[in-house]
Amino acid sequence: MRDKSFLMIPGPTPVPESVLLEIAKHPIGHRSSEFSKILENVYANLKYVFQTKNDVFVYTASGTGAMCAALENLINEGDHVLCLVLGNFGNRWAKIASSCGAVVEKIEVDTGEVIDPEVLRARLAQDVNKEIKIVTLTHSETSTGAANDVKTLCKIIREHGAISVVDGVTSVCAMECKPDAWGIDVLVSGSQKGFMIPPGLSFLVANDRAWELHEKCKHPSFYFDWDAYRKSTRANSTPYTPAVNLFAGLNVALEMIKQDGIENMNARHKKHAMALRHALQSIGLELVVKDDNKASHSITSVLPPDGISVPDIRKIMKEDFDIVIANGQNKLKDKIFRMGTLGFVCDRDIITAVGALEATLYKLGYKFELGKGVSTAIKELA
Numbered sequence: 001m002r003d004k005s006f007l008m009i010p011g012p013t014p015v016p017e018s019v020l021l022e023i024a025k026h027p028i029g030h031r032s033s034e035f036s037k038i039l040e041n042v043y044a045n046l047k048y049v050f051q052t053k054n055d056v057f058v059y060t061a062s063g064t065g066a067m068c069a070a071l072e073n074l075i076n077e078g079d080h081v082l083c084l085v086l087g088n089f090g091n092r093w094a095k096i097a098s099s100c101g102a103v104v105e106k107i108e109v110d111t112g113e114v115i116d117p118e119v120l121r122a123r124l125a126q127d128v129n130k131e132i133k134i135v136t137l138t139h140s141e142t143s144t145g146a147a148n149d150v151k152t153l154c155k156i157i158r159e160h161g162a163i164s165v166v167d168g169v170t171s172v173c174a175m176e177c178k179p180d181a182w183g184i185d186v187l188v189s190g191s192q193k194g195f196m197i198p199p200g201l202s203f204l205v206a207n208d209r210a211w212e213l214h215e216k217c218k219h220p221s222f223y224f225d226w227d228a229y230r231k232s233t234r235a236n237s238t239p240y241t242p243a244v245n246l247f248a249g250l251n252v253a254l255e256m257i258k259q260d261g262i263e264n265m266n267a268r269h270k271k272h273a274m275a276l277r278h279a280l281q282s283i284g285l286e287l288v289v290k291d292d293n294k295a296s297h298s299i300t301s302v303l304p305p306d307g308i309s310v311p312d313i314r315k316i317m318k319e320d321f322d323i324v325i326a327n328g329q330n331k332l333k334d335k336i337f338r339m340g341t342l343g344f345v346c347d348r349d350i351i352t353a354v355g356a357l358e359a360t361l362y363k364l365g366y367k368f369e370l371g372k373g374v375s376t377a378i379k380e381l382a
């Protein structure tokens, strides 16, 4: 049905009406005092959301832009970078590091698994000459739905002395993620995921240790240069023309997040992800991430029942129920489907999605106890 579409993909995510209306207004000048007031508010509220005392930079770029902004401000040719890889997004760090001329080493795990802290500890212990300058990791790996124990991993990285660079694109807002308290040296995120606004902005926060390494970076990125961004951010400005309408929308969305409370928002995401996981398991579906403790709270990957295809499930969900769910990526294409519960999502959406998925599977001939998933979700959410 026209205008009924509900996005349950891992970004873009649904956008609140008040944010959409704000974005729909005429653009304002980015050097106006009016815009500067918006920036002042946005920068302050971002520190609240990221739970940091450091400046949070906002780039007019998708999440990958902020990932480039991280590594292109830290790496010199020949630097040794260790990339902890759970899937596609972990691999993206490795590709960006290579593009900066780094010597890249990976620790990779099987689909749905997470990094074992002891494996990381053992690898870093071997590095007696401290050749590893940077360790990259992904908090919530969107391609599989697995989530690393970032707090523990960053503690191990800190003990070694390397700089930790964390992709929090589908974790910030959805999962507890505390750069200052956990010693994450650089953390990035993106607007179209937990922030409840459309694609086009991304975020980066770096601490003093990361800045020390940045000062040794001989050829930092021009567009993403940390020095230029710090100077402007502190002056409630931006170095170049930003996506002004998205900033206006972000301002409204951040007020909503603040009113809700970041802890409440995190807790709600956990409740939704667990309700969805248990509902799907109750109708006999197999999840890619078996252990609740290793699961992302923003994205759930599911294997289709035997004999039922992922494209058919996605097609009926879309055509009959106006719910858009994601396919697997690359080698997981048509092998799994992924349901996002990220950002502007409420209990009703979970119950509806489980109900629609049951109806879809019923139509496709899957044999299960009809209604069991919905009743499981209702009980878990209560």
Ligand SMILES: *Cc1c(COP(=O)(O)O)cnc(C)c1O
Pocket: 010, 011, 062, 063, 064, 065, 089, 138, 140, 141, 142, 167, 169, 170, 190
């Ligand atoms: C979406 C996403 C990104 C960034 O992707 P863009 O398409 O550049 O916004 C990075 N990491 C993860 C884990 C993501 O889910």
